[in-house]
Amino acid sequence: MKIDNSLPLEYSTEENSLKILGFWIFLGAEIMLFATLFATYFTLENRTGSGPTGAEIFQITPVLFETILLLTSSFTVGLGIHAMRIGKQKAMITFFSITLLLGLAFLGVEIFEFVTYVHEGAGIQTSAFTAALLTTLGTHGVHVTLGFFWGLFIILQIKKRGLTPQTTNKAFIFSLYWHFLDVVWIFIFSFIYLKGMM
Amino acid sequence: MDFFDRFAVPHPSIAIYASMAAIGLTIIAVIAGLTYFKKWGYLWREWLTTVDHKRIGIMYLLSALLMLFRGGVDAIMMRAQLAVPDNTLLDAQHYNEIFTTHGIVMILFMAMPFIMFFMNFVVPLQIGARDVAFPRLNALSFWLFFMGAMLFNISFVVGGSPDAGWTSYFPLAGNEFSESVGTNYYMIAIQIAGIGTLMTGINFITTILKMRAPGMTLMKMPMFTWSALIANVIIVFAFPVLAVLLAMGTLDRQFGTHFFTMDNGGMDMLWANIFWVWGHPEVYILILPAFGIYSEIISTFARRNLYGYKSMVGSMVIISLLSFLVWAHHFFTMGQGALTNSIFSITTMAIAVPTGVKIFNWLLTLRKGKIVFTTPMLYSMHFIPLFTLGGVTGVMLAMSAADYQYHNTMFLVAHFHNVIIPGVVYAMLAGLHYYWPKMFGFMLNEKIGKRTVWLLSIGFILAFMPMYASGLDGQARRMYTYSEAAGFGLMNMISFVGAAIMAIGFVLIVYNIYFSTRYESRDISNDPWDARTLEWSTHTPVPEYNFAILPDVESNEALWDAKKNGHVLFKGDYEKIHMPNNSGIPFIMSCIFFVWGFSFIFSLWIPVIVTTLGIFGCMALRSFEQDHGRYISVKEIEETETNLRGA
Ligand code: HEM
Numbered sequence: 130m131k132i133d134n135s136l137p138l139e140y141s142t143e144e145n146s147l148k149i150l151g152f153w154i155f156l157g158a159e160i161m162l163f164a165t166l167f168a169t170y171f172t173l174e175n176r177t178g179s180g181p182t183g184a185e186i187f188q189i190t191p192v193l194f195e196t197i198l199l200l201t202s203s204f205t206v207g208l209g210i211h212a213m214r215i216g217k218q219k220a221m222i223t224f225f226s227i228t229l230l231l232g233l234a235f236l237g238v239e240i241f242e243f244v245t246y247v248h249e250g251a252g253i254q255t256s257a258f259t260a261a262l263l264t265t266l267g268t269h270g271v272h273v274t275l276g277f278f279w280g281l282f283i284i285l286q287i288k289k290r291g292l293t294p295q296t297t298n299k300a301f302i303f304s305l306y307w308h309f310l311d312v313v314w315i316f317i318f319s320f321i322y323l324k325g326m327m
Numbered sequence: 328m329d330f331f332d333r334f335a336v337p338h339p340s341i342a343i344y345a346s347m348a349a350i351g352l353t354i355i356a357v358i359a360g361l362t363y364f365k366k367w368g369y370l371w372r373e374w375l376t377t378v379d380h381k382r383i384g385i386m387y388l389l390s391a392l393l394m395l396f397r398g399g400v401d402a403i404m405m406r407a408q409l410a411v412p413d414n415t416l417l418d419a420q421h422y423n424e425i426f427t428t429h430g431i432v433m434i435l436f437m438a439m440p441f442i443m444f445f446m447n448f449v450v451p452l453q454i455g456a457r458d459v460a461f462p463r464l465n466a467l468s469f470w471l472f473f474m475g476a477m478l479f480n481i482s483f484v485v486g487g488s489p490d491a492g493w494t495s496y497f498p499l500a501g502n503e504f505s506e507s508v509g510t511n512y513y514m515i516a517i518q519i520a521g522i523g524t525l526m527t528g529i530n531f532i533t534t535i536l537k538m539r540a541p542g543m544t545l546m547k548m549p550m551f552t553w554s555a556l557i558a559n560v561i562i563v564f565a566f567p568v569l570a571v572l573l574a575m576g577t578l579d580r581q582f583g584t585h586f587f588t589m590d591n592g593g594m595d596m597l598w599a600n601i602f603w604v605w606g607h608p609e610v611y612i613l614i615l616p617a618f619g620i621y622s623e624i625i626s627t628f629a630r631r632n633l634y635g636y637k638s639m640v641g642s643m644v645i646i647s648l649l650s651f652l653v654w655a656h657h658f659f660t661m662g663q664g665a666l667t668n669s670i671f672s673i674t675t676m677a678i679a680v681p682t683g684v685k686i687f688n689w690l691l692t693l694r695k696g697k698i699v700f701t702t703p704m705l706y707s708m709h710f711i712p713l714f715t716l717g718g719v720t721g722v723m724l725a726m727s728a729a730d731y732q733y734h735n736t737m738f739l740v741a742h743f744h745n746v747i748i749p750g751v752v753y754a755m756l757a758g759l760h761y762y763w764p765k766m767f768g769f770m771l772n773e774k775i776g777k778r779t780v781w782l783l784s785i786g787f788i789l790a791f792m793p794m795y796a797s798g799l800d801g802q803a804r805r806m807y808t809y810s811e812a813a814g815f816g817l818m819n820m821i822s823f824v825g826a827a828i829m830a831i832g833f834v835l836i837v838y839n840i841y842f843s844t845r846y847e848s849r850d851i852s853n854d855p856w857d858a859r860t861l862e863w864s865t866h867t868p869v870p871e872y873n874f875a876i877l878p879d880v881e882s883n884e885a886l887w888d889a890k891k892n893g894h895v896l897f898k899g900d901y902e903k904i905h906m907p908n909n910s911g912i913p914f915i916m917s918c919i920f921f922v923w924g925f926s927f928i929f930s931l932w933i934p935v936i937v938t939t940l941g942i943f944g945c946m947a948l949r950s951f952e953q954d955h956g957r958y959i960s961v962k963e964i965e966e967t968e969t970n971l972r973g974a
Pocket residue numbers: 494610611613614656657658675676678679682717718719721722724725726730733734735739742743746747750751
């Protein structure tokens with residue numbers, strides 16, 4: 130394996146830079162996936178049938194919590210990558226762990242939110258609107274869940290193997306994914322919740 | 328027994344029982360054969376676990392040929408049923424199932440893997456690379472596609488085939504009107520294969536952007552590689568749309584949601600819209616690589632540089648953009664109003680312009696060329712006029728006002744077969760003849776090959792031209808019979824004869840493979856067609872590492888330069904070569920996916936949960952695994968090269 134020392138560790142081999150480009154392309158596909166979900170949501174937004182409307186079920190408090198948790202986690206994962214670049218393994222692991230804990234807290238609030246919706250008579254089977262809403266939020270939530278385990282595996286590997294071209298590459302790609310989920314959430318926050326509450 | 332009832336076929340017939348027996352016997356024969364000849368180890372080591380793009384390509388090819396025959400049998404049954412009025416060969420339900428599976432099998436499980444075969448086999452060789460960017464992911468893509476296809480194919484013996492058309496429009500495809508698990512098969516099997524396709528897209532974009540030989544700038548890439556690049560970009564943008572669509576269809580059918588239902592706010596037209604947002608780009612995913620193959624073949628056998636390289640690339644880029652902006656032309660009659668229809672009419676007609684540019688480029692390449700009529704070239708020469716006809720009827724269909732007359736008639740059926748058969752299928756067959764010697768070290772027989780082309784074209788014209796007429800006369804598509812008074816009898820009989828002639832053509836291809844395997848000379852050069860691009864500069868058979876030394880490129884016809892202008896392709900000495908290791912994970916993971924899909928289709932939730940964990944387990948395993956590949960030493964390279972040169 131040829132290592133090019135003029136580049137950051139995560140870019141240092143050819144395989145690594147292929148992986149990073151490949152992941153960017155994957156994120157392009159993810160954008161299309163969420164775009165399709167958003168398009169569906171906007172189409173079905175007002176088709177509430179006999180169920181409740183968005184304005185009736187959306188509550189600002191849990192949503193604000195979720196937003197703050199996820200945005201902060203995006204910041205901490207950035208700090209983690211910074212620590213990784215300057216070779217501080219311990220700091221990096223700490224920041225990654227904080228990120229994952231924040232992600233877990235986000236999921237907790239989201240589950241609480243879903244339970245509330247169901248109690249208020251807005252289950253996935255209620256109407257076209259609830260189906261689109263819960264599928265969109267759910268898809269994002271599943272992504273965060275997968276991200277949690279992925280991040281966990283990476284932390285374990287870094288603990289075991291240290292900062293190598295392979296582990297840093299994985300961690301860097303994970304951070305791209307995590308930021309992406311944050312961006313999707315900002316869209317959800319603005320165009321689903323805020324728009325729905327207005 | 329209740330548990331097992333769900334696996335029974337809702338509309339059994341002799342044909343289905345016969346197929347069950349045939350499938351069972353084939354499986355037993357394969358297992359017995361492998362055991363008897365002690366080939367299990369070979370199969371596992373050389374094929375099931377391979378990450379070599381050439382072998383993966385060949386597996387795509389075999390699957391595609393297999394599916395061509397499955398889809399072909401469907402086709403001939405449909406034509407036989409329609410050959411005479413008031414026929415009772417098939418009943419309405421069987422006819423519905425057959426046109427549905429025919430469409431899906433041909434587009435997703437025949438044409439797609441055929442394209443994947445070409446991309447896998449040709450692209451790395453054409454750009455002078457040693458493999459694709461992510462060889463394991465490539466294996467996973469193949470196996471997911473394969474398991475999806477197999478899952479789809481067992482539907483007609485276990486639980487019932489889908490029967491709502493390859494478009495599966497709701498509410499017809501909803502639970503109310505499609506009670507059997509058939510449509511669940513549609514949702515899940517295509518989902519699994521689609522994930523594989525999406526990963527291929529990512530893999531090949533990365534490969535083409537990052538792994539080209541030194542000196543090969545984007546504008547020096549051979550035309551097939553360009554077409555593959557653009558098709559993969561379309562895949563990456565279109566297939567996630569399909570994934571979401573199928574997931575929503577699954578939710579509606581199995582979890583009681585209301586995306587596409589007729590009550591509680593559901594919107595049936597949402598399915599049609601999203602389907603075609605994927606569906607129209609999909610037809611361009613098929614046709615662009617086909618155009619790429621024709622470009623290679625036409626310039627090789629006209630012995631001329633491809634005319635208008637830049638305009639070829641430009642027109643493909645424009646087509647890829649426009650292909651996302653025309654979807655509503657598939658349902659002009661379904662009530663979106665005059666303004667919307669007019670806009671989509673115009674975008675659709677606009678697509679014909681870059682397509683026309685390409686046709687003229689091929690014609691101008693031929694002009695003043697020294698044309699050699701080999702089988703691949705003959706296919707290409709039949710393609711140009713026949714495909715143009717299909718394009719012209721496409722423009723007719725694109726006029727939204729006139730489409731009220733054509734829509735959902737045999738005229739439409741004639742149009743898309745007119746673009747897909749001479750466009751896509753001929754390209755596949757031409758490419759098959761063209762690349763066969765590179766794959767297997769002998770040529771396919773030219774005489775049989777050329778006769779096949781003529782048979783196929785005569786059969787094609789007889790089978791599909793009458794449909795334009797009967798369609799204009801009002802014969803609806805997807806109807807299992809018509810009355811004598813309708814007067815469609817003669818046309819349909821001609822179509823049947825044409826279809827039978829085409830069937831003979833396809834059988835001849837198989838015969839040609841058999842005949843050539845036995846009798847054709849093994850003594851061919853690395854470059855039997857006197858071609859122009861890099862894939863012909865390496866040995867036949869291609870060594871595992873493709874190129875002992877990476878080629879040096881200065882134009883889009885590097886090999887031609889080397890042959891005619893004294894350009895030196897391979898400079899320098901051998902160095903050790905890094906290769907990826909084989910892996911069983913892609914195959915095993917895809918098998919788990921198969922069980923997952925099957926359980927999901929029948930709503931068996933416990934196995935679904937177990938297999939889901941299994942899939943994530945495989946991914947975790949992969950994450951923790953450390954595999955740095957292996958090296959081929961200079962000594963080994965020298966040995967291989969001497970052997971290949973000697974042979
Ligand atoms: C000149 C370019 C083309 C134009 C203007 C065009 C136009 C159209 C239009 C307007 C329809 C819908 C008609 C209706 O439903 O009433 C249609 C259907 C179709 N076209 Fe084309 N087309 C073109 C090229 C192609 C190509 C290159 C392919 C495939 C490789 C293709 C495959 C299809 C298929 C599969 C359908 C019908 C699908 C179905 O309803 O089941 N077309 N085309």
